[in-house]
Amino acid sequence: MITKYQYGNPIETDAVVKDIPLSYGKLPFFNVTNGNTTFSYVLSENDIVYGLGEQVRGINKRGWKYKSYNFDNPNHQEDTNSLYGAHNFLLISGEKMFGVFFDYAGLIEFDIGYTDHKMLIVTADDENMKVYILTGETELDIVKQFREIIGQSYIAPKWAFGYGQSRWGYKTEEDIREVADKHEKYNIPLDSIYLDIDYMERYKDFTVDTQRFKDLKKLQEEMLKRGIHLVPIIDAGVKIEKGYAVYEEGIKYDYFCKDEDGENFVGAVWPGRVHFPDFMKPETRRWFGDQYAVLLDMGIDGFWNDMNEPAIFYTQKRLESVMRRVNELSKQNMGIDEFFEFKGLVEGISNNIEDYNTFFHDINGKKVAHKKVHNLYGYQMTRAAYEAFDRMEKNKRILMFSRSSYIGAHRYGGIWHGDNKSWWSHLLMNMQMLPALNMAGFIFSGADTCGFGSNATEDLVMRWLQLSIFTPLMRNHSAIGTREQELYQFQNVADTKKIIEIRYGLIPYIYSEYMKAVLNNDMMFKPLAFDFRDDILAKATEDQILLGNEVMITPIYKQNAIGRYVYLPEEMMMVRMTSLDQVETKILSKGHHYIQAKLNELVFFIRHGKKIPIAKKAKNTAELHTQKLLFLGWKDASYLYYEDDGISRKYDLEKNTKII
Ligand code: MIG
Numbered sequence: 001m002i003t004k005y006q007y008g009n010p011i012e013t014d015a016v017v018k019d020i021p022l023s024y025g026k027l028p029f030f031n032v033t034n035g036n037t038t039f040s041y042v043l044s045e046n047d048i049v050y051g052l053g054e055q056v057r058g059i060n061k062r063g064w065k066y067k068s069y070n071f072d073n074p075n076h077q078e079d080t081n082s083l084y085g086a087h088n089f090l091l092i093s094g095e096k097m098f099g100v101f102f103d104y105a106g107l108i109e110f111d112i113g114y115t116d117h118k119m120l121i122v123t124a125d126d127e128n129m130k131v132y133i134l135t136g137e138t139e140l141d142i143v144k145q146f147r148e149i150i151g152q153s154y155i156a157p158k159w160a161f162g163y164g165q166s167r168w169g170y171k172t173e174e175d176i177r178e179v180a181d182k183h184e185k186y187n188i189p190l191d192s193i194y195l196d197i198d199y200m201e202r203y204k205d206f207t208v209d210t211q212r213f214k215d216l217k218k219l220q221e222e223m224l225k226r227g228i229h230l231v232p233i234i235d236a237g238v239k240i241e242k243g244y245a246v247y248e249e250g251i252k253y254d255y256f257c258k259d260e261d262g263e264n265f266v267g268a269v270w271p272g273r274v275h276f277p278d279f280m281k282p283e284t285r286r287w288f289g290d291q292y293a294v295l296l297d298m299g300i301d302g303f304w305n306d307m308n309e310p311a312i313f314y315t316q317k318r319l320e321s322v323m324r325r326v327n328e329l330s331k332q333n334m335g336i337d338e339f340f341e342f343k344g345l346v347e348g349i350s351n352n353i354e355d356y357n358t359f360f361h362d363i364n365g366k367k368v369a370h371k372k373v374h375n376l377y378g379y380q381m382t383r384a385a386y387e388a389f390d391r392m393e394k395n396k397r398i399l400m401f402s403r404s405s406y407i408g409a410h411r412y413g414g415i416w417h418g419d420n421k422s423w424w425s426h427l428l429m430n431m432q433m434l435p436a437l438n439m440a441g442f443i444f445s446g447a448d449t450c451g452f453g454s455n456a457t458e459d460l461v462m463r464w465l466q467l468s469i470f471t472p473l474m475r476n477h478s479a480i481g482t483r484e485q486e487l488y489q490f491q492n493v494a495d496t497k498k499i500i501e502i503r504y505g506l507i508p509y510i511y512s513e514y515m516k517a518v519l520n521n522d523m524m525f526k527p528l529a530f531d532f533r534d535d536i537l538a539k540a541t542e543d544q545i546l547l548g549n550e551v552m553i554t555p556i557y558k559q560n561a562i563g564r565y566v567y568l569p570e571e572m573m574m575v576r577m578t579s580l581d582q583v584e585t586k587i588l589s590k591g592h593h594y595i596q597a598k599l600n601e602l603v604f605f606i607r608h609g610k611k612i613p614i615a616k617k618a619k620n621t622a623e624l625h626t627q628k629l630l631f632l633g634w635k636d637a638s639y640l641y642y643e644d645d646g647i648s649r650k651y652d653l654e655k656n657t658k659i660i
Contacts, residue, residue: 001135002145003028007036008128011363011373015103015408016132017151028133029098036127039102041120047094048539049112049120050139050527053087053440054405054417056080058542059432059527061090065114069107070375070404072311072351074419074453076426084309084418085405086375087440089146091139092120093529099134099142105373105406125371139530140523143439147521153410154386155518156444156472157397158646159229160302161507162191162621163500164475165486166231166448171198172212173219180228182488188497189504191620192302192399193223194477195232203271204239206246206291217298224299227620231302231399232295236310236381237267237274246291250275255284257370258360259317265359266316269307276310279380280361280373288381289388296392302399304416305385308378309404314349315358322349378404379412386412395648401473407440414444416473422451422482427464428543428557434471434525435545443517443524446473455483458490459559459599465496466602467555469503470547472514472524495600498579501617502602505580508626509612512642513548519642519653524548532569541567550612550639552605556597563596566605573606575632580617583632611637613660621646629660 004020005027030039043049049061056076057064068086076083088102090110102108104124111121132149136142147153165179176193183190199216201207208216220230238246238256250256251264256275259265264275278284292303322345329338356371363373370377382402389398400413409415417433420426430447437445449468450461456478468474478485487496517524526546532538544554544566554566568590576584578600588605597603606612611633618624626643633639644656 002149003133005131005133006129007131008126010103010128010130011105011368013103013105013376013406013408015101015406016130016149017411018149020132020149027131029096029100034123037124039122039131041092043092043113043118043120044095047092048529049090049092051087051090051436051439052110053089053407053436053442054083054085054415054433055087055436056083056429057432059435059545060542061110062113063117064112066110066112067107068110068375069353070309070378072307072309076418076420076429084378084403085415087405087407087436087442089407089440091142091439093139097135097139097142099146101132101134101146101407102129103132104129105376106371107374138533140526143523144521146439147441150407150441151411152521153441153443153518154400154413155397155515155649155651156399156414157301158511159191159621160399160444161472161474161511161514163189163503164192164194164231164473165190166194166196166475166477167484167486168196168478169198169480170196173214176219176223176230179486180223180226182486184226186488186493186497188487188493189500189619190228192229192231192475194304194475195230197233197235197270199232202239203235204241204244204246205234206294207244220299227622229302229399230300231304232300233304233306234292234385235270235306236308236377237269237271237276239271240266240273240275247275249287250277253283253287255281255287258362258367260358260360267310267312267355268314268316268319269311273316276359277381278361279377279384280363280368285380285384285387289384289391292385292388293392296398301396303385305378305382305400305402305413308381308402309351310377312351312355315352315355317358318349318352318355322346375406378402379406379409382409382413397647397649401444405442410441410443414473415442416445416475417447419452419479420447421454422456422460422478422485423454424460424557424559426451427460427467427555430464431467431545431553431555431557432542435523435527435530438517438523438525443514444472446471446475448477449474450476450478450485452477453479453482456485457559458492461485461487461490462496462499462599463556465499467553469499469506469602470510470551470553472510474503492600498600499602501580502577504618504621504624505614505616506612507621507624508615508629508641508643509548509550511646512613515642515644515651516548516640516653516657519651528552528567528569535569537567538569550607550610550633552607554595554604562598563594566593566595567591568593568605570608572608573633575604575606577602580614585632606633609634609637611639613639613641
């Protein structure tokens with residue numbers, strides 16, 4: 001059951017698409033205080049709090065304070081409290097069980113047993129919001145109800161489930177060709193190569209630097225012949241430059257955000273000084289979305305939207321005032337206090353939260369401070385793109401995923417987890433985030449596999465791939481200046497490439513589970529406790545998750561480990577693979593086991609009485625043989641298999657599903 005409550009006069013977020021009548025009674029479970037901005041709930045000793053989508057820390061969110069205020073934050077650490085998305089959906093399970101969604105586009109904090117272990121305290125910046133309370137039989141039942149009211153998740157093309165190679169640092173057409181060549185040379189399957197900001201002419205959206213990419217259309221054609229899709233990046237800010245068509249049109253038709261004085265707001269990002277499109281305006285969305293045609297017309301069929309929190313390196317105004325003050329300070333004898341003032345000023349220039357108070361949107365003719373709708377910005381940018389694809393490519397799926405998001409954005413694209421690092425702890429965090437993202441509707445997702453920042457080591461690469469082979473998006477992406485981490489940069493390509501081959505073998509299953517999760521408002525990844533509800537050890541398991549109803553994933557996330565402890569909530573079949581055709585299985589009893597696994601050994605589990613389909617080796621998704629599937633699992637088991645052409649937008653669950 002779902003009930004809806006409203007406080008003040010909220011701005012429409014379009015997160016919920018089902019009509020739910022307003023309840024006028026008292027909000028259940030919570031005590032509402034401070035002018036309807038603070039919501040507190042008394043937690044019982046063993047209550048677990050799930051949710052919050054893209055956030056740091058574990059599956060059980062209890063014991064920390066989180067913030068929804070989308071943030072370009074390359075430090076995803078234990079003491080971080082906000083990342084790029086705002087997914088204000090929580091599920092409390094224990095003494096009582098309910099879900100709650102705070103549909104609120106501004107800054108909102110979730111103190112989940114941080115100040116007081118017994119208290120869940122949610123505090124918003126103002127009272128204008130909608131709150132939804134969901135009750136149901138099971139955790140999954142509540143999630144499904146929630147997913148139903150927020151609308152069907154975005155569906156990616158099947159080729160996007162292939163392996164993708166990316167690096168911020170591919171600068172030329174030759175760089176791209178080299179990536180394709182090397183994958184071919186080492187026989188590493190590949191479906192996509194990503195273009196980061198360097199393909200653009202001085203970082204201007206919807207332009208191509210023809211010095212470095214002589215003919216992008218031709219390159220795309222050449223790549224497609226080799227089974228590879230090029231996926232260019234699009235950033236949120238539009239470069240201020242006379243004569244640049246996107247800028248000129250934006251000015252002419254008044255599509256940009258305004259500052260306090262009603263002038264077009266000036267921030268700076270990669271292109272230098274930019275204006276930010278006012279994505280809250282439908283006209284702006286339509287116009288910006290139409291721009292993707294430049295690339296679609298070249299045959300490009302995938303994009304990633306970046307910097308759309310929006311990230312701001314500096315604002316014109318802050319930069320000027322910091323410069324002024326630094327100038328003053330430089331004329332004095334610098335004492336230690338002045339030194340720290342100077343240091344603080346300079347460090348505070350980028351992504352300064354106060355800058356979000358200095359620009360404005362036009363929402364139905366009303367001037368609205370950005371901070372009130374901050375968390376919607378990336379969402380509305382992605383919506384702009386998706387709605388344009390809908391107009392331009394009626395029956396073709398276009399790959400789209402975004403860095404920043406809000407619940408609602410899941411209908412228009414997937415997300416990636418942003419700038420993680422090549423750290424073992426981030427491998428674990430990658431896995432822990434997956435169920436929470438599914439709860440919020442984000443099914444097409446994945447982290448930068450092997451880590452974005454920092455230097456990857458070969459063992460980390462191996463172990464991380466052993467997790468990523470299960471996530472819908474499987475993209476190896478790294479930052480400029482870090483150690484190159486294409487698989488062929490390491491000694492043991494023979495082994496890493498086998499992991500990628502296993503991924504392709506698993507695609508029929510992964511894709512089927514993905515599609516069923518989307519079409520049934522189900523979760524592709526679940527905490528163990530969602531299916532083993534009375535098992536207290538399952539409830540406490542933070543480093544294993546379920547995939548569909550068949551698989552349990554148990555990645556190794558520690559360096560030099562020779563294996564790991566695994567908890568089996570029931571008798572299961574252990575699968576050990578070193579390649580697609582070197583497979584060993586063994587039935588293990590319920591309980592704890594120490595499982596040894598060499599670096600090149602992938603270990604996962606098939607649940608009691610289940611099986612999964614496996615395809616033969618393939619070079620790319622186009623060459624996958626889904627007609628001749630093999631099976632892995634229990635004899636006499638059956639599997640509900642979904643299959644479609646992977647590209648058109650006809651998704652007939654009944655017609656496309658069969659028991660095999
Ligand atoms: O300021 O485009 O998260 O994936 O490689 C960094 C360069 C901007 C951030 C993205 C990352 C991308 C990078 N971008």
